[in-house]
Amino acid sequence: MSTNKILYAALVVVTMITACAEQNSEMYNIQGTSSVSVLDGSKLYLKVLAGGELKNIDSCEVVHGGFGFTGQYDSIRLAMLSIRDGGMPIVIERGDIKVSIDKTGNKVSGTPLNEKLYDYIDKHIQLENLRMELGHKEAQMIFEGIDERTISKKLMAEEDELLVRKDSLETAFILGNMDNVLGPCAFQMLTINYPYPQLTPQIEEIMGKATDKFKNDPYVKEYYSKAKEIMARLRGEIQDEPVATAEPSAE
16 A cells, blocks of 8 residues: 555544544533623633632633633533632533623523523522512511511511522422532532531431432532531530640650
8 A cells, every 4th residue: 555545544534533523522602791891801710620629711801791711521510600709600511601791690591501500590589689678678567657566477477488488499409400510509509608517407308318429529528528527516426536735754
């Protein structure tokens, strides 16, 4: 076989391998708009959790209210879009992902898991807003001359109902998404503001129904382990070992 034929055959093989790799790879395309003028010229970073730390995988600059990220990925994963001192969760998945940033709130849409995540976030925000409105309702009732005992009883009942609705929303969403990236994400959103890992009745219910995949998520696994340890210490089931002190040396 001539040298030219060998080179041609090799080129065909390489082309076929490259074509197969391109077919198996997944692409994400994130296109965003911002109506927050101070973000123009700012750098945005796309970060993922790796080795217990958030690491940059891509970056871009906001230009005239627009920005975008495009790249390949090998599996669906949760990322954080870092915006100045804040951030917003975003699922890196196949398709055209749309990000909207404005003063009233941030939203991600266009792909199935992102749609599901931000529908949940919207419902959660609505319930929190209803709780905040209870203070305004109290002031209005006082202005109308309603006695304090009646006001307290009514508003406490309304707040209890909202808390039950919020817990039900959180629990149902986590249980319904245990085997994809949304379950651990919502679990972290639920627990991130606790002063320390706690075993609340809600957490106990979730972990009692959890799948192995959910239990082995790094954040969930570490949180649950620490929460159980803290609870055991509070119950006196684990005693801290006394610190050994060196005996004075004989002179």
